[in-house]
Amino acid sequence: MSANITLATIRAQYPTPSKQNLYGTHIDGEYCVGGALALAFYGHTPDIPRFPEEEAIAEMLQVINPALSDGLALEYADSLVDRNDVGDFEEAWQIAGEALAYGQGGGPQHELEPHV
Numbered sequence: 001m002s003a004n005i006t007l008a009t010i011r012a013q014y015p016t017p018s019k020q021n022l023y024g025t026h027i028d029g030e031y032c033v034g035g036a037l038a039l040a041f042y043g044h045t046p047d048i049p050r051f052p053e054e055e056a057i058a059e060m061l062q063v064i065n066p067a068l069s070d071g072l073a074l075e076y077a078d079s080l081v082d083r084n085d086v087g088d089f090e091e092a093w094q095i096a097g098e099a100l101a102y103g104q105g106g107g108p109q110h111e112l113e114p115h116v
Helices: 007-013 033-042 054-064 070-085 089-101
Strands: none
Touching: 007 033, 007 089, 033 054, 033 070, 033 089, 054 070, 054 089, 070 089
């Protein structure tokens, strides 16, 4: 992901996230909010998971935003996945925005309390 790409840009590129399928099968092109971040950050390659696990999301958040500690990145990732899995995509996007903005000096991208 380029340093110039914003969460708004990612949301525009990936406007329709979906919930994790309980059976593990997905229609081509489906992705969750964490998957949208991965696609934007790593690009479209066959090995990029569209529904990454919390640990993978936490690692990616730390690469994008080194201000996040291991524990905090995992808390953000857990919250993001929890909200995504119940279909609350707006809240999942807001959590992603908070994680990316954490410690960046510009304040949060959303005026919400941390979800951790």
